[in-house]
Amino acid sequence: MISFQSVGFSYPGVGSGAGASRAAVLQDISFAIPAGGFRWLLGASGAGKTSLLRLLYLAARPSQGEAIILGTRLASTSRHERALLRRQIGVVFQDFRLLGYLSAFDNVALPLRLAGRPEGQIRADVAEMLRWVGLAERLETLPAMLSGGEQQRVAIARAVINRPRLILADEPTGNLDDAQAERLMQLLAELNRLGTSVVVASHNEALVARYPAPALRLEAGRLVADG
């Protein structure tokens, strides 16, 4: 379960110490997503979608309010607990965020290795996942040698390889053709049907229309619609 209560977030601004100004990006955000829920995250560029996603995948901490992610109250977690929590969250980034010096196989295997899975199991699972996203012949290829769409698929495979409880996707279909985008949405829908919570940030209204689901709509850092 995810719950935000009056959450605000601001980046450090000019100056330092008590006199520093802070630029508010999100203000008074309150919503809840039940376990296994699906939410679109909508809003124009600069509305705060990426910042809200950063809070959800623990890349930033709320400046105010209370956030509960997967049942864990963030304010009372240790660094180690937050690391363990991150392993239960799969993220598909807009810019892929693949490690350039690792092959597609090793990029996808990373979450499993961090979780301490035996190498024997990792080989089979990663190969199967890359086959599923259509990259069976590109296991050893470095990201720089892959097309944008292929990199996106590697990023998707990495996000779902360890069957996370929460999947967050930031404009996940931006670099995919229609067929691949359809396939990705079907994958997310299937994972959601199996109990994974999913939050997808998008400004692709056509895509949202094809997959009707409750939406969180942001405008200028404020939540203006939930449902």
Add this chain to the structure above:
Amino acid sequence: MVRRRPAPRRARLDELGLKRAFAQRLLPFLVAAMAFLAALAIAGMLAAASLARHWQEGAGASLTVEVPDPEAPATSGGLPRAAAVLATLKKTPGVIAARRLGETEIDALLRPWLGTTPAALGIAVPGVIALRLAPGMALGAADAAQLARLAAGIVIEDHGPWLARLSTLARSLEACAVLALGVVGALAALVVAVATRAGLSARREALEIIHGLGASDGYIAARFAARTTMLAGLGGVYGALLALPVLVILADLAAPFAAGAISAGSPEAMGEPAALLAGFLALPQSMWLALPALPVAAAAIGWLTTQSTVRQWLRNLP
């Protein structure tokens, strides 16, 4: 372009790409320089300690007693003054050995100062008795008074003031060497910290990604520490190997001054291979223990410094 996976798959993946960081390639050579200096500092410390011990056991345990007018009869017993004092000293508790220096020995001692023998100049020299005392023993005031009653005017030379100065000098040298060792250790830690920070900066994006995937601080710190520990240990090995011939040469040069270190003759007389062997033999046992400890210490400094630096840096991430 497709890279083929080697078979079997490598056991340890370099997720952070640490093998490519330039500063880390430089690290072994910087640590080697530190280890080399540390070896010299340790050698200096051991040499100072050895000298102090040597002086304590040598000068500290030896005395000379000068007996003016040595052949005149003593105040009691009917023996000549020098013989009476010698006999009394031999019975004194704590005296291991006592003997009177012969005329030839005294002439040899004084010739550099007089240019000839005392007899040739008509100078009356006192009888000189050399003593060796058991460790920790000294001639007390009562012993001195008893000797003075036998032969008035005797002088007991216990080298005390010189010994105190030499001991202070040796302790100061030891302290300087310990200080130098500490400075070298701190510099090594600084070098490792700078290299680690450079590695962290170079890999910031990868670290953020891996951190975001759920890597704990301990996991990331361990990866960095494993790399720097290996590199620092390697640097320690290089430094110790580099220091070894220098120490052997120094030990070889110092061997004639170290009582009993080599008894087989001078290196020149033994030839080059034998001289080298003599140098190796002249290295004290403690140095043979310290040299292999250098890579271990370098690795330990590397591990501790990296763990601390990485964990501190990771605090910047949420």
